[in-house]
Amino acid sequence: MADDPRLTPHANALPATVPFVGPEAQERAMGRGFVARLGANESVFGPSPKAIEAMAQAAKEVWQYGDSQSHDLRAALSDHLGVPMQNILIGSGIDGLLNSLVRLTVTQGTPVVTSKGAYPTFNYHVAGYGGVLHEVPFTGDHEDPERLIVKAREVGARLIYLSNPDNPMGTWHDAATIQQMIDNVPDGALLVIDEAYLEFAPDGTAPPLDPTDRRVIRMRTFSKAYGMAGARVGYAIGDTGMIAAFHKVRDHFGIGRISQAGALAALADRDWLVHVRAETAAARTRIAGIAEANGLAALPSATNFVAVDCGADGALARALVRELAEDGVFVRMPFVAPQDRAIRITCGTGADLDHLARVLPGALARARRL
Amino acid sequence: MADDPRLTPHANALPATVPFVGPEAQERAMGRGFVARLGANESVFGPSPKAIEAMAQAAKEVWQYGDSQSHDLRAALSDHLGVPMQNILIGSGIDGLLNSLVRLTVTQGTPVVTSKGAYPTFNYHVAGYGGVLHEVPFTGDHEDPERLIVKAREVGARLIYLSNPDNPMGTWHDAATIQQMIDNVPDGALLVIDEAYLEFAPDGTAPPLDPTDRRVIRMRTFSKAYGMAGARVGYAIGDTGMIAAFHKVRDHFGIGRISQAGALAALADRDWLVHVRAETAAARTRIAGIAEANGLAALPSATNFVAVDCGADGALARALVRELAEDGVFVRMPFVAPQDRAIRITCGTGADLDHLARVLPGALARARRL
Numbered sequence: 001m002a003d004d005p006r007l008t009p010h011a012n013a014l015p016a017t018v019p020f021v022g023p024e025a026q027e028r029a030m031g032r033g034f035v036a037r038l039g040a041n042e043s044v045f046g047p048s049p050k051a052i053e054a055m056a057q058a059a060k061e062v063w064q065y066g067d068s069q070s071h072d073l074r075a076a077l078s079d080h081l082g083v084p085m086q087n088i089l090i091g092s093g094i095d096g097l098l099n100s101l102v103r104l105t106v107t108q109g110t111p112v113v114t115s116k117g118a119y120p121t122f123n124y125h126v127a128g129y130g131g132v133l134h135e136v137p138f139t140g141d142h143e144d145p146e147r148l149i150v151k152a153r154e155v156g157a158r159l160i161y162l163s164n165p166d167n168p169m170g171t172w173h174d175a176a177t178i179q180q181m182i183d184n185v186p187d188g189a190l191l192v193i194d195e196a197y198l199e200f201a202p203d204g205t206a207p208p209l210d211p212t213d214r215r216v217i218r219m220r221t222f223s224k225a226y227g228m229a230g231a232r233v234g235y236a237i238g239d240t241g242m243i244a245a246f247h248k249v250r251d252h253f254g255i256g257r258i259s260q261a262g263a264l265a266a267l268a269d270r271d272w273l274v275h276v277r278a279e280t281a282a283a284r285t286r287i288a289g290i291a292e293a294n295g296l297a298a299l300p301s302a303t304n305f306v307a308v309d310c311g312a313d314g315a316l317a318r319a320l321v322r323e324l325a326e327d328g329v330f331v332r333m334p335f336v337a338p339q340d341r342a343i344r345i346t347c348g349t350g351a352d353l354d355h356l357a358r359v360l361p362g363a364l365a366r367a368r369r370l
Numbered sequence: 371m372a373d374d375p376r377l378t379p380h381a382n383a384l385p386a387t388v389p390f391v392g393p394e395a396q397e398r399a400m401g402r403g404f405v406a407r408l409g410a411n412e413s414v415f416g417p418s419p420k421a422i423e424a425m426a427q428a429a430k431e432v433w434q435y436g437d438s439q440s441h442d443l444r445a446a447l448s449d450h451l452g453v454p455m456q457n458i459l460i461g462s463g464i465d466g467l468l469n470s471l472v473r474l475t476v477t478q479g480t481p482v483v484t485s486k487g488a489y490p491t492f493n494y495h496v497a498g499y500g501g502v503l504h505e506v507p508f509t510g511d512h513e514d515p516e517r518l519i520v521k522a523r524e525v526g527a528r529l530i531y532l533s534n535p536d537n538p539m540g541t542w543h544d545a546a547t548i549q550q551m552i553d554n555v556p557d558g559a560l561l562v563i564d565e566a567y568l569e570f571a572p573d574g575t576a577p578p579l580d581p582t583d584r585r586v587i588r589m590r591t592f593s594k595a596y597g598m599a600g601a602r603v604g605y606a607i608g609d610t611g612m613i614a615a616f617h618k619v620r621d622h623f624g625i626g627r628i629s630q631a632g633a634l635a636a637l638a639d640r641d642w643l644v645h646v647r648a649e650t651a652a653a654r655t656r657i658a659g660i661a662e663a664n665g666l667a668a669l670p671s672a673t674n675f676v677a678v679d680c681g682a683d684g685a686l687a688r689a690l691v692r693e694l695a696e697d698g699v700f701v702r703m704p705f706v707a708p709q710d711r712a713i714r715i716t717c718g719t720g721a722d723l724d725h726l727a728r729v730l731p732g733a734l735a736r737a738r739r740l
Contacts (some may be wrong), residue, residue, distance in 0.1 A: 004611055005558040006528065006584070008477045014618040022438035022623070037434070046433045055628065056426035062600040062632065063416045064407070065593075068392035092462065095621050104381045128619050158376065188375040214376070227433040230627025241374055248384040249498050251465050253392070257600025258425065258628055262432065 010108065010130050019120040023330045035328030036352040040229070041167070041197075041305045044349050045279045047227035047262065048272035054265035055231070058258040066257040073264050077235060080267060087211035089243045090255050094196055094219045094234040097246075099125050101192060101217065101236075104245050105159050106131035113152045114161040115143040117168070117336040119194060122161050131159070138339060141299060141307070142171045145181035153186050160185065163194040165201045168334045168344045170301030172205050179207040185215040190242070193218050196234075199225035199273060200280055201302035214239045224304060225276055226266040231259040280304045283347035290357045294364055299342065307334070307342040310364075314340035319367035327359035380478065380500050389490040393700045405698030406722040410599070411537070411567075411675045414719050415649045417597035417632065418642035424635035425601070428628040436627040443634050447605060450637060457581035459613045460625050464566055464589045464604040467616075469495050471587065471606075474615050475529050475560060476501035483522045484531040485513040487538070487706040489564060492531050501529070508709060511669060511677070512541045515551035523556050530555065533564040535571045538704045538714045540671030542575050549577040555585040560612070563588050566604075569595030569643065570650055571672035584609045594674060595646055596636040601629040650674045653717035660727045664734055669712065677704070677712040680734075684710035689737035696736075697729035 003012040023040060027033050037044070046052075070090040078085045091097035098121065106112060108130035114122060116135035126133050134155045136147040143166050152160045162181070165172035178193065185191045195218055198206055209218065217238035223229040233255065236243070266272070287306040288298035297309040310317045317333050320343055324331055333343045348356065373382040393410060397403050407414070416422075440460040448455045461467035468491065476482060478500035484492060486505035496503050504525045506517040513536050522530045532551070535542035548563065555561045565588055568576055579588065587608035593599040603625065606613070636642070657676040658668035667679040680687045687703050690713055694701055703713045718726065 004615070006560045006612065007474055007615055008480070010477070011474045011615055011618065016614065016618055018438075018617070018622055020438070020622065022435065024437040024441060025439050028441065040435055042435065043433050046430070052429045052432075055429035055432065058600075059422045059425035059429070059628070059632070060416070062422075062425065063413050063597040065392065065410055065412065065599045067394040068388075068390070069395050071394065071398065092621065092624055095623060099621060104377055107378045107380065110378075190376045223435075229435045229623075230428070230432040232624060232626045242376070244386065245374070245377055245381055247388070248381065248386055251462065251469060252388055252390065253465060253599075254462055254602060256602045256626070256629065258429070259626065262429070 014128065017124065019124045026325065026330065030325070034330040036348055036355045037330050038346040038348050038352060038356070039330040039332040041224065041303070041346045042229045043224060043227035043276060043280070043304060044347065044352060045227060045276045048266050048269035050269045050272070051226070051228065051262045051266035055258045055262040058261035062257055064257055065253045066255050066260050068252040070255050070260055073260050076264055076267050081209055081237065083209050083211050083237055086240055087237055087243055089236045089238070089246050091234050091236060091250070092232045092254055093223055094194060094221050095121050096232065097219050097234050097236050098122050098192070100246050100250055102126055102129050102131065102159065103249055105190060111155040111157045112159045112161070113148055113155065113157040115148065117334050117339045118143060118161060119163060119167060120335065138169070141169045141339065142166065142173065145173065145177060149181060149184045149186070152189055157186070157189050160189060160191045161194065162191065163196065164205065165197045165302040167197065167303065168332070169307045169339055169342070170299055170303045170305055172201050172302040175204050175207040182207065182213065182216045189215070191216045195220045196224050197303035200277060200304050205302060209237055211237060211239055214241065217242055222263045222266055225273060226263070227276065228262055228266060231262050233259045233263040280347045283353060286353050287345050287347065290353065290360060294360050304347045306345050306347070308345055309342045312341060313337070316367055317341055317343050319370045320363060323363035323367045324359065327363050329356055329359060384498065387494065389494045396695065396700065400695070404700040406718055406725045407700050408716040408718045408722060408726070409700040409702040411594065411673070411716045412599045413594060413597035413646060413674060414717065414722060415597060415646045418636050418639035420639045420642070421596070421598065421632045421636035425628045425632040428631035432627055434627055435623045436625050436630050438622040440625050440630055443630050446634055446637050451579055451607065453579050453581050453607055456610055457607055457613055459606045459608070459616050461604050461606060461620070462602045462624055463593055464564060464591050465491050466602065467589050467604050467606050468492050468562070470616050470620055471562060472496055472499050472501065472529065473619055480529070481525040481527045482529045482531070483518055483525065483527040485518065487704050487709045488513060488531060489533060489537060490705065508539070511539045511709065512536065512543065515543065515547055519551060519554045519556070522559055527556070527559050530559060530561045531564065532561065533566065534575065535567040535672040537567065537673065538702070539677045539709055539712070540669055540673045540675055542571050542672040545574050545577040552577065552583065552586045559585070561586045565590045566594050567673035570647065570674050575672060579607055581607060581609055584611065587612055592633045592636055595643060596633070597646065598632055598636060601632050603629045603633040650717045653723060656723050657715050657717065660723065660730060664730050674717045676715050676717070678715055679712045682711060683707070686737055687711055687713050689740045690733060693733035693737045694729065697733050699726055699729060
């Protein structure tokens, strides 16, 4: 197709890719709804009832823009994390924060390092600003801090991406390993650690926050353990200079009033988080049991999802994802080999997992026949 | 300050400017709250009660990401506007849409044309992507379509910005004038018409939507007449190619579930919009009366705010904005001469305007003494 003269050369060259197709789009294509929505790592246990109430109250005031400084939420996070307010940035989910981060650090040709098969939305933003992505393989279903650092040195990367715990495999590294990675970040590079699933992980997964450390920016979210994916609230913790840079490009009134109120109430309800963690852990165990009953192996997980090794290649896993969709179960799977031998199942409610247990044997049998 | 080696050269060079300081930030600085919040052109009459109810219900489902295609909202807008769904894009307010639009069309050195004193957030995004802004003056407190087109031809602009009705003066052009401007857009340029306030304007302000016209993209919002500034939902109407380009860079899951549900319900409640329009028109008349009682002249307005000419220069208007803040009234004012002889007062509730009427004489007297 001829270039559109209204667009920048880079915009013309960008592919029309979408990192994830949403479940609603799949439902519209199928002409019916999913019975069990277990593909987007949403927290089926929902947000704190106090957060729901805060959002319902805030809906009445939604004629007002949200506070452009998200002051109260940052103050609460500052207390909670023990980090000064000026080192905390609120963004429109980690996706929105990654967009701004890549915009600030990557231009045409900038080398960036990530793991092959890690978060595709990060890759989407890197491509979106013209960066050149260098990927290193997972090692034993884990992102590999050492190889990431070696590759970053080799290519002179400006930005290095790591998720801990990891998506899509659910694996994790301990704090000492991550701290060592931070200590080895090459001069002039920045390590972004996506900690979207941290609240589900064992204690000792994350090294201490150090907002004076200019080698790393950490990102967390209210979308996962806090059960607020549809409210779009994430936050970054970084050094003062890096956070100040975000303020030069961010949409200052972009964090809505209802979202801020909900996140503030969700953060305060520690009991609910304990409840969600327990429900999630129980669901992980149950998913592993369902997998085992079908001769499949669940990987250990520090997240709210379980990667289930289907014991063959990507073709079988892809067929199983399709067959499960036929049976009303929405799941996703890793995009690249060898991780794509697995399907990724989000922790569901009891009813969700009853349904999964019921349909998995048939779906698996059909997938194997294909 | 030395450049930060982690940032792009452009990010390093960007100034640390913020287009607008929010009222909450001002309140924190003052140590007390405003009595009348009349500075951000929010709709004090609120959203439809049906939208509030829809948002409260959606809060319970906020553990789910919003539909990444905003299908139902686009379908409803398609019906409402008589425009195919593929020509409608949902964004995080017009601010978010402008960010993406500038990203797609502007790169280092790209010429862009706007009016001197028009929407500063547009200018912020242009600077944010390295564009070079060319400004033409207002003519008689109106943005000047002819001069904008002449300047665009002169500098070879890629992007031209016009708001109709206009912010910050509240003036407007009729549909024929705007259609003529569209017809004169130079080849390869794109006119963005910001119609944030259109629902307040007289019939015949906007030319018909023509999604086959590649010379123009129109932007509208649920932030103003629909009373949902804090939900961040705007939309763009453009040709298929331009809308497709947005999908290459947008945050696909960026429009939250509560926001989509609220906008859908708000759009359906036409009676509420009629009510808000009537309340707004009455408030405009009352503000004009309050101005007149103080010897000031209100400009005619097709928006939910009134520019009040203070009869002197920017110094008096700036002093008056400060003095009104002292008396608990939040208002803003145009940034540049000669429009900065005015202050800009958002249509308030009866109580808001009672308070304004009470404190304006004193504030004006103090401002004149300064």
